Amino acid sequence: MYIAGLAAPNTVNTMPEETLLAFADHGTAPDALPRDGGDAEAALAAHTRAGIDLAALAAQLQSDGAKGFVNSWKELLAAIDAKSKVLA
Helix, strand or coil: CCHHHHHHCCCCCCCCCHHHHHHHCCCCCCCCCCCCCCCHHHEEEEEEEEEECCCHHHHHHHHHHHHHHHCCCCCCHHHHHHHHHHHH
């Protein structure tokens, strides 16, 4: 469901393979974000007026995302290690 809302030209969005396959099977993105960002500036300003610290939120999202990639990388290395021991 969230994928269609994040679709935009020239962007990259990482997602689990199951999610990608499900979207390829039955998802659509008829209202992809416009190249110019559409009303992004107004939306960000509204969030700021509502008291959301956008810089802190962005930093938290970046940190959480990086941790997720590190965890996935460690899991991949552990899986490779386990499989290589079986083959050795």
